[in-house]
Amino acid sequence: MYEYIFVECFLGGIFSSATxxxxxxxxxxxxxxxxxxxxxxxxxxxxxxxxxIIFERPITDQ
Known part of the structure; x- marks a missing residue:
């Protein structure tokens, strides 16, 4: 089983850089x-x- 995280990211513009x-x-x-x-x-x-940006990682048993 996996857990997911959703991260907002800016592409950049005239006065700023992409991240x-x-x-x-x-x-x-x-x-x-x-x-x-x-x-x-x-x-x-x-x-x-x-x-x-969508990331995943396995859920580790605790």
Whole structure:
């Protein structure tokens, strides 16, 4: 069985950088595995601006 976490991530813009690389590396270091990236918001031209990154990891018996 797996547990899941959903993390919002900004794609970046003219004055800011995207944060997805750092987010993926941070969660991978904590034992989470990347499952999927879904766009959640779009700008006026139809380009995605925000994403939801889905991670999973096995549930360990305690």
């Amino acid at each position: 997805h690389h750092e987010t993926i590396a941070e969660y991978a270091q904590k034992g989470w595995r990347l499952v999927q990236v879904l766009p959640t918001h779009y700008n006026g031209q139809g380009k995605p601006t925000d994403y939801e």
